[in-house]
Amino acid sequence: MKEHFKEVKFQKGAFSPRDFPVPSLPEVAFLGRSNVGKSSLINAFLRKRRLARVSSTPGFTRAINFFRVDHRFLVVDLPGYGFARVPLRIRQQWKVLVESYLSAPRPIKLLVLIFDVRRKPDELDRALLEYVTSLGRRFIVVLNKIDRLKKTAWLQALKTWQEGLTLSKESLFLTSCKEGWGINEVRREILKALKE
C-alpha cells in the first residue's frame, strides 16, 4: 500500500451514534486517555501538521472525528477517556459513544491504543485492554512521549507496559510525536492492517 497520502479531509464529528458515517471504507481508530497524544499521532501518521486538533486542555476532543484519506480509508479520532476533572455524566456519555462505535459492525481494521510512556499501567488501562480484547478486534499499543524519558529508561518502560498489560513485544511501539520518532513503524503497521 502506498505510504503517501494526497488528500485528507475532515468528514464528520459525531456526538451520537446516529451521526456515524455509513460504514464503507476500512477504518483505523485511535483510542487513549485524554492528553496522551491521539490527535498528535494522527497528524504524524498522516504527515499533516494541523489536521486533528491538538490541545493542551485535556478532554478537548469530545466528538468522534472521522477523517477520510484519499477514498482509501477512514481515520477515527476517539474522544479521550478517564479524565477526572470531567463531570461523571459527561464521562458516561463518552463511554457510551465510544463503546457504541467500537462494538458496531464496522470495518475497523486496527485499533491504535495510546498510552503516556511515563505512566504505569493501572486498573483503568487493564480494563480497557480487556474490553478491546473482548471485542476481538486487532490492535496495537503505542507508548507515546518517549522524548520525555531518558533513553536509558525506554527499555524499562517497554517492559513495564508489556508485563503490566500482558502484551507481546510485536504489538508494542515507542513513539514521540514531538520528535517524529517511531512514527514510520506505526504507519507501516497501520497500512499493513488496512490492507489485510
Ligand SMILES: Nc1nc2c(ncn2[C@@H]2O[C@H](COP(=O)(O)OP(=O)(O)OP(=O)(O)O)[C@@H](O)[C@H]2O)c(=O)[nH]1
Ligand atoms: N513531549 C511530547 N508532547 C507531546 C507528544 N505528543 C503529544 N504531545 C503534547 O501533548 C498534549 C496533548 O496532545 P493531543 O494530541 O492533543 O492529545 P489527545 O490525546 O488528542 O488529547 P484529547 O483530545 O484531549 O484527548 C499537547 O500539548 C501535545 O503537544 C510527544 O510525543 N511528546
Ligand SMILES: [Mg+2]
Ligand atoms: Mg485529541
